[in-house]
Structure formats: C-alpha cells, structure tokens
Amino acid sequence: MGYRYIGAKKKISDRILEEVSRVTPPNGTVVDLMCGTGAISVELRKRGYRVIACDVMLQACLLTKAKLFLQIPPRFERVKKYLSESKQQFLGDESGYLQMIYTLNNLEGIKGFFWREFSSDGKPQNGFEPRKYFTGENAQKIDAIRAFIKEAKMNGDLTDIEHSLLIHDLILASNDVANIAGTYGHYLSKFVQRARVPLKLTPTNFEKGGKLDGHDVKHGHAEELAKDIKADTCYIDPPYIKRQYAANYHLLETIAKEDEPSAIGKSGLRPWRDEYSDFCSKIKIRGAFTKIITEMDCKHFLISYSSDGLLTKEQLMSFFKSFGDISVKEFKHKRFKSRNEKAEEHVTEYLFHLFTG
Ligand SMILES: C[S@@+](CC[C@H](N)C(=O)[O-])C[C@H]1O[C@@H](n2cnc3c(N)ncnc32)[C@H](O)[C@@H]1O
Incomplete structure (x- = not known):
C-alpha cells in the first residue's frame, strides 16, 4: 500500500x-x-x-x-557499528542500507508509546478503550524502530537524509498494516487481514533523474x-475539503516528530492546532x-x-x-x-x- x-x-x-x-x-x-x-x-x-x-x-x-x-541509498557509515549481522550476508550492499533495514526488522519489540496508546493490547492513558490502529505485536515493532532511530540520531550516528529515509520507510511500513479505512481519523472496530500481517520495512526504490x-x-x-x-x-x-490533514494523519506526524504527545479522546489525536x-x-x-x-x-x-x-x-x-x-x-x-x-x-x-x- x-x-x-x-x-x-x-x-x-x-x-x-x-x-x-x-x-x-x-x-x-x-x-x-x-x-x-x-x-x-x-x-x-x-x-x-x-x-x-x-x-x-x-x-x-x-x-x-x-x-x-x-x-541511490545513503551510506549509513556512522551507524554501521550498531548493525547486527555479519557483513557476509550483505555483500554487494555497499551502502549499508539493506543491513540497516534488516537490523530494524529484527529488533526485539518494545511495549512503548505506540503499544500503549494505539494498539489493541494497550491501555490509553486517558482511560479510553484500547485503540485498534495496530496489533499489539506491530505496535511493539514500531516502538522498537522509533527508539532505535531516535537514539542513533541523538548520538549523531545518522545524517539528516539517512534519518529522513528511515522515517519515510517506517511511515510506509506502518501504512501497510494500519487498521484503518483510509485515514487515521479513526481505527476499525475489527482487525482487517492486512493489519494482522507483521510489520516489515522494505527498502525504498530510488527514482533516478535530474x-x-x-x-x-x-x-x-x-x-x-x-x-x-x-x-x-x-x-x-x-x-480542498474540510478534513484537516493534521487530524487525519496524526499518527504519521507522531512518527515524524519522534515525540510522545498526549493522545486525546477516543481516536487518540495529537494536539494539532498549530498545523490547522x-x-x-x-x-x-x-x-x-x-x-x-x-x-x-x-x-x-x-x-x-x-x-x-x-x-x-x-x-x-x-x-x-x-x-x-x-x-x-x-x-x-x-x-x-x-x-x-x-x-x-x-x-x-x-x-x-x-x-x-
Ligand atoms: C492535496 S495534499 C498534497 C498532495 C501532493 N501533491 C501529493 O501528490 O502527494 C495537500 C497538502 O497540503 C498540506 N497543507 C495544508 N495546508 C497547508 C498550508 N497552509 N501550508 C502548507 N501546507 C499545507 C497538507 O499537509 C497536505 O500535505
């Protein structure tokens, strides 16, 4: 998707x-x-x-x-020290991008902010019922990937464009397994098949030219x-219509902003008025x-x-x-x-x- x-x-x-x-x-x-x-x-x-x-x-x-x-993929030079597998498996991946994606896909899940606020296994802080945007397992994966990217960025181990690319890849992977009808304005009451599939980052195909x-x-x-x-x-x-993008894509904005805002109401909206x-x-x-x-x-x-x-x-x-x-x-x-x-x-x-x- x-x-x-x-x-x-x-x-x-x-x-x-x-x-x-x-x-x-x-x-x-x-x-x-x-x-x-x-x-x-x-x-x-x-x-x-x-x-x-x-x-x-x-x-x-x-x-x-x-x-x-x-x-072409960026080099991921400084982050290589964290990457898990032996180089042998990634021969030909000079950039380190495939190794990076592999590492993120194989992180141990974390019961963090996305798990608590946006998964069927969580317990929203405002007392609302669990929000079924993601399965518990997928939300844990998102939390683990978020934590890795945030720490690597904070330590100066990701360049600006490497960081943008990983956030891009996490957003696309999250879209693939989100239990929503079209936007993140609401989650669906029952999990659709697509949302039950384990979240997986896939390497981006870069467009050439210019x-x-x-x-x-x-x-x-x-x-x-x-x-x-x-x-x-x-x-x-x-x-062109009344629907505000900030309210309809609030979860993607939280992935991009790498924060843990208050999740408001039944849908868990982040405060978004500054993006009205x-x-x-x-x-x-x-x-x-x-x-x-x-x-x-x-x-x-x-x-x-x-x-x-x-x-x-x-x-x-x-x-x-x-x-x-x-x-x-x-x-x-x-x-x-x-x-x-x-x-x-x-x-x-x-x-x-x-x-x-
Ligand atoms: C119709 S979408 C653009 C789609 C884009 N052309 C594409 O192909 O993906 C409208 C975009 O306008 C942005 N937007 C809305 N109001 C804005 C504003 N006042 N200033 C800057 N961006 C705004 C939204 O965040 C949204 O990404």
Whole structure:
C-alpha cells in the first residue's frame, strides 16, 4: 500500500508536469508548495527543475526529502557499528542500507508509546478503550524502530537524509498494516487481514533523474513561507475539503516528530492546532491564497483543485481573476475513497493557471 494520502497526485503527475513545462523555462525553479507525499517534487527534479518543496506537516517534508534528495541509498557509515549481522550476508550492499533495514526488522519489540496508546493490547492513558490502529505485536515493532532511530540520531550516528529515509520507510511500513479505512481519523472496530500481517520495512526504490543539489524542503505554513520564496512557477495543491490533514494523519506526524504527545479522546489525536490549514475553511481560504499569491516572488501559479472542493470552479475563476490572467484545464481523476464509502468513482480535477505578470 505504501503511500495512502488524500489528494496524492502521482497518477496525474504527467498532466501537471505538462503544464509546468509549458510555462517554466528549462532548468527553472519550481515550488511544490504543499508537497504531501513528494510525488510532484520528484517528477519536477527528474525533469531538470530546481525544486523548493513545502508542507505544514513534518511527515510530508520528510517523505519528500527522502524522494527528492536520493537516487541511490545513503551510506549509513556512522551507524554501521550498531548493525547486527555479519557483513557476509550483505555483500554487494555497499551502502549499508539493506543491513540497516534488516537490523530494524529484527529488533526485539518494545511495549512503548505506540503499544500503549494505539494498539489493541494497550491501555490509553486517558482511560479510553484500547485503540485498534495496530496489533499489539506491530505496535511493539514500531516502538522498537522509533527508539532505535531516535537514539542513533541523538548520538549523531545518522545524517539528516539517512534519518529522513528511515522515517519515510517506517511511515510506509506502518501504512501497510494500519487498521484503518483510509485515514487515521479513526481505527476499525475489527482487525482487517492486512493489519494482522507483521510489520516489515522494505527498502525504498530510488527514482533516478535530474540533479540532486540545489533543492530545498521547507516545513511550515505556505502563507508564512511565501514571502521568502523566489521562483519561476509555483504549483499549489491545497486541501480542498474540510478534513484537516493534521487530524487525519496524526499518527504519521507522531512518527515524524519522534515525540510522545498526549493522545486525546477516543481516536487518540495529537494536539494539532498549530498545523490547522486555512485551506479547509470556506471563510479563510481566500485570505490564505491572497497572501501566497501577493507575497511570493513568482509570476506563474498552477493550482490544483477538485470538483468536490469547498469552492466551485466559477468561484475560483472569479477570485483568481483579481490577480491576473486566469485559465483552467479539466480532467477526470479517480476519487480517493475510504473503504465502504459510497461515492462516484471519478471527480473532475481542475488545474488553474494564473499569470500575475
Ligand atoms: C492535496 S495534499 C498534497 C498532495 C501532493 N501533491 C501529493 O501528490 O502527494 C495537500 C497538502 O497540503 C498540506 N497543507 C495544508 N495546508 C497547508 C498550508 N497552509 N501550508 C502548507 N501546507 C499545507 C497538507 O499537509 C497536505 O500535505
């Protein structure tokens, strides 16, 4: 399963990149302002652009870093002293990455924070019933892997990109066995088969193409970051419904932040208000767009939106018109659906082009 993310654009990345290349000079700088899984950032890199990726969620920034900054595995030089098996078994793995993954997959489980708060065997601190996001065994594995990564990072034995890659791999492995319908907003009352399978990290396949240097990944609200960004083109893929990403992916954010926040209510949400998105509010969305469009040093904005969104195509057209020339392309896109959700299979995906020059 790997990436499970509302609004991920991997499947329509060609259409988006086609538009980017139409308005951007070769080797130009392109911002992926709400990068999510990093699917668009990596395609931009592969086509020779310099990429500035941003997201308000740390998990999205770390996923994107791992994709954007790597074409081959990092060396894991300093951490090798901890790795378990004899080198013989990993001949040919010059980087130490496979040995690293093997070591993490074979750690002894720990009854830690994830086990207590998010597994069927746990006992949430706030007295709520055990939360069945993971089996007890899988939550113990997550706790053990978290502890290993955190300690190695603290001891200075992981570089920044090695650390991002391991968090990336742990997030993907957790997605594979999470007992959820689509997002982490709720867990399912009964374990589905997929969730009973033992958690296992799998080595990432790195995407080749483009240069690795010169890119940047920034963590924060796009509205605040915009004033410090200069680019040829800015691609914006905002949330388009009321559902806040921070509330729906809280567990992944806890993996990325490596902390033990209070787990609130039945679902065990982490406090997430600092990652609240104005794009999920019909009242605030225009103000948020205005700040980005007027404060960023950029003339071409490409904006993805959906026919399912809070604002209609007509409302967006008339709003964007106040900043410059606006046009829109439309295409069908397969809907992200939770299990059991009754909805049409396809939505219309809009790609607006705003030229403010
Ligand atoms: C539709 S998803 C992007 C998906 C991405 N294009 C992909 O292909 O994976 C929207 C993203 O916007 C981020 N986000 C929401 N509000 C934001 C804000 N104000 N500033 C920065 N990022 C924001 C969310 O965390 C989420 O990752």
